[in-house]
Amino acid sequence: MVYEPVAPSGPPGTVVRSLGLPDGGIEEKNVSDKSNLSEDRWQEILTPEQFDVLRRKGTERAFSGAYWDEGDHGTYRCAGCNEALFSSESKFDSGTGWPSFSEVVEGGRVRTEEDHTLGMRRVEVSCANCDGHLGHIFPDGPAPGGARYCINSVALVLDSDEGSSEGSGVEE
């Protein structure tokens, strides 16, 4: 499939950045406005796993994702639009097999909504920028806030702090 970075007939300013391509990682740090993309467009842009979670509110299998046990420092961004969502500072090991955070990163934008599917009362968390489904919030997180943001790895992209001058990132 040929990737076309520009929406076919959109007005100027609707350029869709190519996020997370395998070579070179994410260089574009600007959040792209994808709030008006069609589901067909999303299907082209996202991997099938990302599409299932972000656009179909699916849930990845526990312990199957890239970030549940991830220890690197950095900012976790939305896999759909690159919005900064969570920081490794608030990440903790919940034992659930999904990456878990106690709070949203400063300036991060998420939307919450009651979710009554699957016979449960849960609070859904979505990216406020692109409306992508991220996961759920549960009230059994660590003090003082007590929140546990249970997020699908596949909905996130880690923007690692490896460029900082700590000098401990080299492995032989």
Ligand SMILES: [Zn+2]
């Ligand atoms: Zn997003």
